[in-house]
Amino acid sequence: MISVNDFKPGITFQLDGNLYVVLTAQHSKQGRGQANVKAKVKDLRSGATTIKSFTGGDKVQKAHIETIAMNYLYNDGTSAILMDEVTYEQVEIPLKRLEWELNFLVEGAKVKVRKFENEILDIEIPLNIELEVAEAFDAVKGNTTTNPQKKVTLTTGFELEVPMFIKQGDIIIVSTEEGKYIGKGKK
Incomplete structure (x- = not known):
């Protein structure tokens, strides 16, 4: 207890x-x-x-939850497919359990799978993650007076607000808890 x-x-x-x-x-x-x-x-x-x-x-x-280090392989449309780093065993997790996490997952990402007894529950992703900007939109007129921001789309399809100097191809650090821009990453 x-x-x-x-x-x-x-x-x-x-x-x-x-x-x-x-x-x-x-x-x-x-x-x-x-x-x-x-x-x-x-x-x-x-x-x-x-x-x-x-x-x-x-x-x-x-609840005694076991965590297992795994790699995210791909999304088959109904499930996320992950592979155990040690045994190479593959597991499937229904996408409805990972709706938020999928905004930040790219192929090969290291995650922790939470398991209770023999039941696979969900995944745990790092608090901050580096992702590439796939598309950078121009700023909207009127939004540039204080703390100018613009919308970008990441390679995962997730959209968020970032400072004006971020451009397509940049690597940025994103908070996976709030889905907000933290800083510029390293290429």
Whole structure:
């Protein structure tokens, strides 16, 4: 058992037959009342993100999740195909579980696959990842007064706002949590 007071990003737990990973946790105490914990959690089976509220001192069942280093090979239209770096065993994960992560995956990317007992749940990708800009659009007139930004499309098809100096072919660092530009990468 694990106390909800110990929640921090990355902790996995079981609740009502579901498996969750904590994305963020906020502890609050008001007056003489009991502390409350609000946690933004991701359901590891469905991929859905929700906010769960707990009373301080509540305990939940710890989920022992195994992580295996794998390489992303390709997307066959219904599943993502990954290969174990050690055994060369290939696994498939339904795309609906990886909707957000697919915005940042390129062939050969190193990821960690989360596994509970013999059930493959989802993948864990690095917090920041370097990707190539496939298309850089011109800035929209009127958006150039303060902190000028323009829209670009990455090689994965993901679109985001970047500073004006970024051009097609540049490598940029993107936050995989928020999908935002962090900085310029190395070629």
